[in-house]
Amino acid sequence: MTEVDKKGKEGAMFSFYIPTAALNEQKKTLELLGENIANLNTPGYKTRRITFVETLGTVAGVSQLMFKQGAVTYTGNVTDLAIKGDSFFIVKKGEEKFYTRAGAFSVDSSGKLVNVDGYVVQGWMEDIRGGSEAEATSTITDIVIDPDLIMPAKATENVWLAGNLNAGLESTREVWATGSAFTKKATLVSSGITFPLNVTAGVNDQFKVTFNPQFGETITEELTLTAGTYNDIDSLVAEINNQINASGLKGKVEVVNAGGSLKFRAIDGYSGTTLTLSSGTNDVLSDLGFVDGVSSTSGDLADESTELNDLLQVTTSLVTGDSFNIVGKNRDGESVSGAFTYTDGATLGDLVDTINNIYSGYSTAKLENGKVVLEDDEVGDSSTTISLSASDGNTGLMSVPSFVNTESGYTARVSTSMVVYDSLGESHNLTINFTKTENTGEWNWEIVASSGETIVKGGSGKVLFDSNGSLISFIYDGGVDALTLSLSNGAEDLVIRLHADEQEGITAGITQFNAVSTLHTKHQDGKESGTLNDFKIRSDGAIIGYFTNGEEAKLAQIALAEFANPSGLKRVGGSNFISTGESGVPNIGKAES
Known part of the structure; x- marks a missing residue:
């Protein structure tokens, strides 16, 4: 073969080599693209790309890892973690460390926190008995969440x-008082009505009621009475309640017969509610025994003349036959008991009188600043007790405050x-x-x-x-x-x-x-022992344990690694990487919260 023929043949071969090499690189690109697509939903998977460079007249593909923040999906699993930033979890198999951004972890049968490949997550374990927190500069180790972990007891030191110790205490009488005061609803009582009352449509059939609660919107309704003749207070009460219940005042205001007088009452049960009556377009207010603009505000302290159904503590009106049990001991320690039975119009003073009958000769009850107070008649050590409770089967509902021993007898x-x-x-x-x-x-x-x-x-x-x-x-x-x-x-x-x-x-x-x-x-500062009941992982990688004694303690701290050149890491399977000279050595520390 002549020299010319030899060179021609070599040139022909080289001309075939260039497109073949290019086709191989394109094949690699397609394979890599397929791998990226196949792992599209793999947690922590990092895509790769081919960068083409010219070498000796040909184009060669160089594979590069692409590290960028992926989407974070909430799974509801306390051990599923994600990293925001450029760091990596550190996992270990045997003596070899790997780095991954895939945070789908779980706790294995031995309590170790592991990834899907069974590699153990690394960090720093904490001593739940106290002492200083583990330093991020110390050697990392396997993270173990022992389900049998016990927080030791600590003796109270x-x-x-x-x-406050009451400076006014003296060796005097035993005193009990209700823990809270009885307070009054907003009520308005007429000055008197002349019956029969003739109501004429368009003449004297209207008046206004304003309900202004402490919480909520003010309601003003102009009520129109049905024309006709009202011969007694009960028929008038029934008509007004009908008009109220057909308006926005339903469940907020009611009218009752108060011994022959007309009584308007706010029934929302809150202190600070104001009830106002005003003249209507075709005014009948004066005929009902009220002056224009008369008002009342709930929350005033009750006195002995306050009817029980006018108390804020009564949320459903009491009816005749409802009763309350009074049980306790006199100052000598002897058991005493009795009952207060409600009758129409009964007052707080009637309840106090019943208590006095039960404790006669030993203690005296009275009303002070809205509270029922029971005081021994004599100074000295005392065994007096008292409790007041509603009987089962009552129709009405009254919130009965408990009695509190505010002052002990003698000592x-x-x-x-x-x-x-x-x-x-x-x-x-x-x-x-x-x-x-x-x-x-x-x-x-x-x-x-x-x-x-x-x-x-x-x-x-x-x-x-x-x-x-x-x-x-x-x-x-x-x-x-x-x-x-x-x-x-x-x-x-x-x-x-x-x-x-x-x-x-x-x-x-x-x-x-x-x-x-x-x-x-x-x-x-003491506590009983407790076993691990649950744990959570905070955003800073701290693992917090919750124990059956109500205490919590830091169990461990997950470590993170950063690299100067993450793209220089080498993939060794799945989402696991190892460091290389190109990536640099890992900088290990804690996450920021």
């Missing part, structure tokens, strides 16, 4: 008290209970009693334990207040600074510090003002 004592926990998580009920001494601003306090606890020391002391009612000191007897309890269940002794002063973010402390006593336990 501190108890914070709050509220000026204020008590509150507290629940504390020992090192085994068992609860213990303690009572702290404050007893006022004869010295101004001074109270003695004492802890009362149950049968399972023995007070070793620190179970009593004094508390002092200045003339402004502010705390001066809270002192333990015996020169100690804490309450020590020995327990019968084998737990360690409880050493508890009682705090009565202000603690920012916890309590305002205790005070001594001339106001009702409100002493209570604000907070204690």
Whole structure:
């Protein structure tokens, strides 16, 4: 073969090589396009593209990973996560780490948080017993959510008290009072009507009613009475109620026969409602015994003359035969009981009289500022109690306020209970009693334990207040600074510090003002043990566990990795990648919330 022939043949072969190479690259492009389409709905899948470059006179395709933010879909699964940004989850198989943006995780049978390939998600585990939070600079490890995880019990070390000790308490009579005051509905009563009342259409058949509630829109209706002669109050009441029920006032206003007088009453049950009567176009208001513009507002304190059905506490009018049970003990501890039976027009004073009959010779009931108050006739320690409740089967409905012991007989004592926990998580009920001494601003306090606890020391002391009612000191007897309890269940002794002063973010402390006593336990720092009941993953990757004792704790923190050149990562199957020299080393840290 001559030199010319040889060169011609090589040129022909090269001319075939160029289009063949181009066809192969196009084939790769189509294959890659098919792979991208096939994984269109694969969570965390990152598309690739072919970039063509010229090499030695031919065009070669170079595959590149395309990292961009995909759509985030809510699944309802607490372990399904998505990343906003350029970071990657870190997963591990054996000793090898992989990186993925696919956050379809689950908890396997051993409690490990894994991806769909069974690779374990990496992060930092937390110590739920307390201590400092794991640092993002420490070594990452498998994240394990142990379903049998137990939050250990914590013995109470501190108890914070709050509220007021009534400076006005003295060794006087036992006093009980309803916890809230009885208040009146808005009512308007006529000055008198002359019967028979003749109503003529277009002459004297109209008047206006305005219902202005504290909440909601004002309603004004002009009512037109049916023309005719009304011979008594009952027929007039029936006609007006018919007109009311045919208007926007239905269920808001009613009219009743109040001993022969006409009574308008707001029945919405709220304080601050104003009821107004005004002259109509063809006015009949004066014939009904009212002056133009007369009004009444609900919420005023009730007195002994207030009819029970005029109370805001009555939401459905009482009827004759409805009854209320009065049960308790007299000051000597003897049981007493009786019943108040409603009759038409019965007043709050009638109810008070019934209570006085039941407690005759021991205590006296009266109405003060809308509250029913029961006070012992003599000073001294007392066993008086009282409760008032509606009988079953009543037609009417009245919200009956509970009685509260506002002042103890003779011994000026204020008590509150507290629940504390020992090192085994068992609860213990303690009572702290404050007893006022004869010295101004001074109270003695004492802890009362149950049968399972023995007070070793620190179970009593004094508390002092200045003339402004502010705390001066809270002192333990015996020169100690804490309450020590020995327990019968084998737990360690409880050493508890009682705090009565202000603690920012916890309590305002205790005070001594001339106001009702409100002493209570604000907070204690012990807890019983609890098992893991549920968990959630926050937007910052923190895994929060919720325990059966009502506590919550951070269980773990998911780690994220960032790369200087994510496109340099190498896909090793599915949505998993490994780092390369081209991607750079991972920068590991926490997500931002």
